[in-house]
Amino acid sequence: MATFLYARVSTSEQTLEHQKTQAEQAGFKFDHVIADHGVSGVSVLMKDRPEGKRLFDMLRSGDTLVVRWVDRLGRNYRDVTDTIEEFIRRGVVIRTIINNMTFDGATTDPMQMAVRDALVRFMAATAQAQAEATKEAQKAGVANARAKSDDAYRGRKPSFSRSQMALVLDLDGKGSNVSEIAKATGLSRQTVYRIKDDAAGAEKALASWGL
Structure with missing residues (x-):
């Protein structure tokens, strides 16, 4: 049984070292570090990422997968839920650094399973919503910067018709x-x-x- 840290580094503000340090400070020890760099969590599915595909190939029943939060698995609701459900079916334990949450297939109680699955879906939906909100904010920022640039190029608006x-x-x-x-x-x-x-x-x- 092995412990894997999976990191997705998609922007210049994120680093693999930062995610590793967070995991270690939270008390995690891992045998393997798998990281995808410069990969969108919205448009590129987990199985289609170079290291994400490798992770699918390596994980076995009894292994533990550590992620900073579910948004490192992706920011596409369907992809994140499918990925987590697939790992749970394999017998993999998924743990998050933030909030120290655990998702696994240990329970067979229908109510506990329903709560677990609902929580997974909620977190996946939150990850996608955050990505969409960020995208809209970026679009608004670009539009605002372009408008200011256009105004500067055009000069002051004429006071006459x-x-x-x-x-x-x-x-x-x-x-x-x-x-x-x-x-x-x-x-x-x-x-x-x-x-x-x-x-x-x-x-x-x-x-x-x-x-």
């Missing part, structure tokens, strides 16, 4: 002074000067904002 700009240029061409144009268009004198002095720039600003 295309019709106001056209009226400024028309009145200026007819010889109206700045004060008269400002009054007629409802724009400030400074804005009128900017349009008069750089009509091409004013047009570019409107176009970049889709106005």
Whole structure:
């Protein structure tokens, strides 16, 4: 009977050493360390990972599998529940470092089995929900950063409309002074000067904002 530590290191913030240290500090001793690096727990099933497949081949009845939490097995609800159920059928004991939880096939009591299976499903669902929430937060962050970048590229939004700009240029061409144009268009004198002095720039600003 052997004890395995399985680690999945999917981001730069995670390390194998950190997961090993956590296990050792929790009192676990293991004979084998199996780790998949840079593998998504959402899109890559446990059996399809290089080391995950190796783990399936190595585990035998009576062995103990230690994981930091069920999210290291995966963040896909169906995959996690299928993996845990398969290991339990083989007679493997699964233990988590966080909360020191144990899942095995030792009990034959229907009620205890139902509670165990419900807990496995709850934890698997939580792992997937966390992954989906993280993905949505990342998408929102990317969209926000892109919007800020676009705004910086476009510059300040024009304080005048295309019709106001056209009226400024028309009145200026007819010889109206700045004060008269400002009054007629409802724009400030400074804005009128900017349009008069750089009509091409004013047009570019409107176009970049889709106005």
